Amino acid sequence: MIVGMVLFGFIAGFTLFAVYSERKIAGFVQDRLGPMETGKHGALQTVADILKLIQKEFITPAAADKILFVAAPVVIFIAVFLGFAVMPWAPGLAPSALNLGLFYVIAIISVDAIGLLMAGWGSNNKFSLLGSMRAVAQIVSYEIPSGLALISAVMITQTLNMQEIVVNQGIASEEALRFLGLWDVSGIGGLLAWNVFQAPHLLIAYVIFFIASLAECNRAPFDIPEAESELVGGFHTEYGGLRFAFVFLAEYALMFLVAMIGVVVFLGGWNTPLPNIGAVRLADWTTGWVWGIFWTLSKTLLIVGIQMWIRWTLPRLRADQLMSLCWKVLTPLAFLCMAISGIWRIGVMV
Amino acid sequence: MFKIALQAFITAAKGLAITLAHLFGARRSREVLDVRKDDYFDKQTGVTTVQFPREKMPIPEVARYQLDVEIDDCIVCDLCAKACPVDCITIESIKATDVIGKTSDGSVKRLYAAQFDIDMAKCMYCGLCTVVCPTECITMTDQYDRSMTNLAELTYSFAEMTPSEIEEKKREWTKFQAEKEAAKRK
Numbered sequence: 001m002i003v004g005m006v007l008f009g010f011i012a013g014f015t016l017f018a019v020y021s022e023r024k025i026a027g028f029v030q031d032r033l034g035p036m037e038t039g040k041h042g043a044l045q046t047v048a049d050i051l052k053l054i055q056k057e058f059i060t061p062a063a064a065d066k067i068l069f070v071a072a073p074v075v076i077f078i079a080v081f082l083g084f085a086v087m088p089w090a091p092g093l094a095p096s097a098l099n100l101g102l103f104y105v106i107a108i109i110s111v112d113a114i115g116l117l118m119a120g121w122g123s124n125n126k127f128s129l130l131g132s133m134r135a136v137a138q139i140v141s142y143e144i145p146s147g148l149a150l151i152s153a154v155m156i157t158q159t160l161n162m163q164e165i166v167v168n169q170g171i172a173s174e175e176a177l178r179f180l181g182l183w184d185v186s187g188i189g190g191l192l193a194w195n196v197f198q199a200p201h202l203l204i205a206y207v208i209f210f211i212a213s214l215a216e217c218n219r220a221p222f223d224i225p226e227a228e229s230e231l232v233g234g235f236h237t238e239y240g241g242l243r244f245a246f247v248f249l250a251e252y253a254l255m256f257l258v259a260m261i262g263v264v265v266f267l268g269g270w271n272t273p274l275p276n277i278g279a280v281r282l283a284d285w286t287t288g289w290v291w292g293i294f295w296t297l298s299k300t301l302l303i304v305g306i307q308m309w310i311r312w313t314l315p316r317l318r319a320d321q322l323m324s325l326c327w328k329v330l331t332p333l334a335f336l337c338m339a340i341s342g343i344w345r346i347g348v349m350v
Numbered sequence: 351m352f353k354i355a356l357q358a359f360i361t362a363a364k365g366l367a368i369t370l371a372h373l374f375g376a377r378r379s380r381e382v383l384d385v386r387k388d389d390y391f392d393k394q395t396g397v398t399t400v401q402f403p404r405e406k407m408p409i410p411e412v413a414r415y416q417l418d419v420e421i422d423d424c425i426v427c428d429l430c431a432k433a434c435p436v437d438c439i440t441i442e443s444i445k446a447t448d449v450i451g452k453t454s455d456g457s458v459k460r461l462y463a464a465q466f467d468i469d470m471a472k473c474m475y476c477g478l479c480t481v482v483c484p485t486e487c488i489t490m491t492d493q494y495d496r497s498m499t500n501l502a503e504l505t506y507s508f509a510e511m512t513p514s515e516i517e518e519k520k521r522e523w524t525k526f527q528a529e530k531e532a533a534k535r536k
Contacts, residue, residue, distance in 0.1 A: 028376035029369045033399045313369040314362055329355050 003095045007084050015252040016046045022308050029312045056241030061124055064238065068122030073239065073246040076115030080250045083109050083257050088163040090270050090292025091172065101162035102154065105261060106147060109216070109254065113139045116225070116235050119247070123238040131234025134319055135225030138215055141326045142222075146212035148334035149205040153265045155341040156199050156349070166269030169194050171276065171283045181348040189283035190275025194268035199344050205337040206266040208330050210303075213258035215322070217251060219307060221314040222322055259303035263296065267303075270296045371395070382407055406495075413492040414477055417468055419508040423453040423487035426461035430479035430488050438472035439479060440465060444519045447526040453485045464516045466509040471501060 020035070020043065027034025035042030060069055086101035088094035098104055113136045120132020157165045168175055171189035179185045179192040180200055186193075196203045215222040225234040233239075236247045263269060270292030274282035286295075317325065375395030382400075383390050400407055409415075431439040442465035450459045479488050498504050511519070 025373065028373050028397070031372060031376065031396070031398050033397055033401070036401060309366065309369060309373070313365045 053245040063124045065122040068118045072119035073243045077246045077250040079111035097163040102160045120235040142212040142215035145330035145334040149209035152205040152337040152341040169268045170271030191273040201340040220311040263299045414490040415494040420487040429482040433478045433482045438469040440467045463509045471504045
């Protein structure tokens, strides 16, 4: 119960921070200032937005399917929120270190596709329906390369337990860690022990996972479903007030969640990037509860920052280009990575 | 296929580099430069926002913004109201029995201005009224920042006659007319 409330509080706080920083980053990238009026340099802008959304009336379109319309934001948000249950934040600190952690996370965030469909259909609005159809097509297609990239990593880590995946990327590991499969860095830890560097093809797998996760979140350049200039709001056109706030919260929570999955599986999770150099045992000094949370947060926020940077740079992909990218480029590459993982595991990591 | 994908990555990387440069370039703000200088286009980085109520862009002294009427110089000829394309000037005049006075440039005043309203909300800042005015009493000032919450406050009244004065002058004129009529019939 308390863990749930802490996680919800964290998600809400993160969204406050993320929306503000997104607007400021968008402003600076476009040579303008972003929010400046509410609070010092606009820091209270998101708080004002949340307060506005909370006090709005619950409007349901007359011809909308009442049950689906009301249930959709709930489904979307809960699916994403439940994904946080297995994420490891520090050594020994995970709400629930399931043995199937990774499998559970991927499965549960797929449930939000149902919520999207419910929103689009229940709105009784052509644009919403179109938006949600595109959203679901996109999410379902991009799960393939995303899942395959994760499988490539799992073949190396030999476990689906998120906490163990992280433990095996640092100095606390029980297995021998080999940088690029050659140099034994088990005692050195740090940057060299991360999965992306232990098996170099995992770097490609991580890039595939990152791109696929952008598409899962409906973030630019894959934001056809909520293409503001084309479909008004896509599947969330008819939503306003608290229901819209939940959809919005779910979007930012999902951004954080997929960034965190990437960080945990590929970039060392709560492990430090500082190696033990001889007597200067930086890795030992910078691993622990507080350090673990710090490293997790900073790595994930860096990835979220890169997601925002990409949003304000790249133009939107057309629906067919999006599908073509997924099926013709990412999926074959992901299969290749999986094959290399198999060979690596048998040939190199005996 | 791979050539296209590679090309896509390269162009995406170039775009990201530009965006990152702008992101870090936003530490500085661009100053307002004189457009006549040779190096006007040199400074390409920096935030361009002018945070309006607190910072203002400089405007020339001869800027053509809101209208101002020097009512003592007005001979109430009604040319400005006739010239206005959007009919934002409303003038009501009362004939005076004799010369009232002189304007600053020597023209003789024979009409009282009972009402001289300019609706600034309608004004389109074309300046035609200033062109036709014979005494140059209507001018364009460099004031542009007068926002009101009540639209009616944007109708500027320049006439300075009280209702009792207006009544009095009207009675004087009617009396004068009547006397003239009487003198003619005799």
